[in-house]
Amino acid sequence: MIRDARVLRAGFVPREVEHRDAEVNHLSTVLEPITNGDPANTAIVTGPSGTGKTCISQFVTERLREEVIDVEATYVNCWRNYTRFRTLYQILDDLGKTIDIHRQSTPHDELIDRLQQYDGPRTVIILDEVDQLEDPGVIYDLHSLPQFAIICIANKEEELFSRVDDRLVSRLRSSEHVRMDKYHDEQLYDILHARVRWGLDEDAISDEQLYRIADAAAGDARLAIGMLRTAASKADRENHERITDDILLSSADDARAQIQQKSLDTLTPHQQVVFDIVRDHGPLSPSEIHDRYTENVDDPRTKRTVRTYLSKMAQYNLLDAEGTSRDREYTVIDHAALSSPE
DNA sequence: ACTCCACTGGAAATATAGGTCC
DNA sequence: GGACCTATATTTCCAGTGGAGT
Known part of the structure; x- marks a missing residue:
C-alpha cells in the first residue's frame, strides 16, 4: 500500500512545488546575486503554519545548488536552537567549523568571529521559526555578514518586528518579503x-x-x-x-x-506538570496554578519562573492567556476544536 | 473616582552544570 | 586534583498596569 514512505514524511521537499510559482520565483530572484558571488538581500518569509514556507525555502536553495557549484546551504530550526549560542553553534556545525570548539567554554563572540572569518563558498542560511528566538540578536549578527544569504521564516511579520530592536527593524524593512496565504x-x-x-x-x-x-x-x-x-x-x-x-x-x-x-516533548518535567495542571483543572489564575504546582512537585520553582513557563507555553500555542492583569487566566488550547468548519 | 493588590515582564544577581588548562 | 572559564536556568527585585471592590 505504501510505495515510498519518504514523500509523506514531514521534512520532505518535493521535486515540484504546487501552487507556489510566484513565491518560488520571488525568492529565487532575491537569492540570484549569490550565483555571481555577490551578497544577497535578506529574505523574510511569513505566513500561517502549513503554507509551505519551509518547503519553498528548501526547494529554492536546493535548486540553486543544482545550478551553481559553489553554494552551500544550511537549515536551522530556531525553535529547537532558541538561544543565540545554540543557533550560531548549529550553523558552524553544519559548515564543519566546530572541530576544535566542541568545548562548552567558548564565548559566543568566538562563534561570531568564526563566522566572520568563514571563507568557504557562499552559503544560504535558513532560519526557521525565527519568532521563537529568545534573543533575535542572532539575526543582527548574521545580517551583516556578506558571505551569507539569510532566509528568515516566521508566522507573523508584526510579531517578528515587535521583538527586535530598532536598528534591526530598519534594516529588515528593506529586505524582501515573501508572504504566503493558506491553501484553498x-x-x-x-x-x-x-x-x-x-x-x-x-x-x-x-x-x-x-x-x-x-x-x-x-x-x-x-x-x-x-x-x-x-x-x-x-x-x-x-x-x-x-x-x-x-x-x-x-x-x-x-x-x-x-x-x-x-x-509537549520539548517541555521540561516541571513545565509538563504545569501544563497538566492547566489541562486538568480548566481556567486557572497564575497563583492557583503555582499553588497546585507546589503541591505536586518535590523541588518547586518560584512564581516568577512558573510565569516564564506559562508565557513560553502560550508562545508555543499550547496555552491561551486571557486577561491582561488581575483577571489573567490560562486555558489549554484544544487543537481538535480547530477542525470544526468555519 | 479612588485605592488596593495580583499580575506582568524587564533587568540584574545568583546558582548550576559542564567544560578547559595546568 | 583545583583554578577558572562558559552558557543556561532560576531567583531576586521591582516599576508599571489595570481589574475588582469600595
Whole structure:
C-alpha cells in the first residue's frame, strides 16, 4: 500500500512545488546575486503554519545548488536552537567549523568571529521559526555578514518586528518579503494527490477522501499530509488494501495530537506538570496554578519562573492567556476544536 | 473616582552544570 | 586534583498596569 514512505514524511521537499510559482520565483530572484558571488538581500518569509514556507525555502536553495557549484546551504530550526549560542553553534556545525570548539567554554563572540572569518563558498542560511528566538540578536549578527544569504521564516511579520530592536527593524524593512496565504481546498487536494501518486498504491485512497482531508486540514498542508501519513501507515499496519473511512476519521485527530505532542516533548518535567495542571483543572489564575504546582512537585520553582513557563507555553500555542492583569487566566488550547468548519 | 493588590515582564544577581588548562 | 572559564536556568527585585471592590 505504501510505495515510498519518504514523500509523506514531514521534512520532505518535493521535486515540484504546487501552487507556489510566484513565491518560488520571488525568492529565487532575491537569492540570484549569490550565483555571481555577490551578497544577497535578506529574505523574510511569513505566513500561517502549513503554507509551505519551509518547503519553498528548501526547494529554492536546493535548486540553486543544482545550478551553481559553489553554494552551500544550511537549515536551522530556531525553535529547537532558541538561544543565540545554540543557533550560531548549529550553523558552524553544519559548515564543519566546530572541530576544535566542541568545548562548552567558548564565548559566543568566538562563534561570531568564526563566522566572520568563514571563507568557504557562499552559503544560504535558513532560519526557521525565527519568532521563537529568545534573543533575535542572532539575526543582527548574521545580517551583516556578506558571505551569507539569510532566509528568515516566521508566522507573523508584526510579531517578528515587535521583538527586535530598532536598528534591526530598519534594516529588515528593506529586505524582501515573501508572504504566503493558506491553501484553498482544491490546492490542498492537488498537493495531496501529487504525494499519493509518488508514495502510495494506485487505489489506496479515493478522490472524495482526499477532499475530506483537504477540508479537515483547513488550509494547512502540513496537517493535511500528516493526516494522510497517519491514515496510510495505519491502513498498512492493519493490512488493508486501501484506506477505509474509519481509518481516515481517526487519523484526523491522531495527526493533530502528533503535532501537539511535538511541542509537549520539548517541555521540561516541571513545565509538563504545569501544563497538566492547566489541562486538568480548566481556567486557572497564575497563583492557583503555582499553588497546585507546589503541591505536586518535590523541588518547586518560584512564581516568577512558573510565569516564564506559562508565557513560553502560550508562545508555543499550547496555552491561551486571557486577561491582561488581575483577571489573567490560562486555558489549554484544544487543537481538535480547530477542525470544526468555519 | 479612588485605592488596593495580583499580575506582568524587564533587568540584574545568583546558582548550576559542564567544560578547559595546568 | 583545583583554578577558572562558559552558557543556561532560576531567583531576586521591582516599576508599571489595570481589574475588582469600595
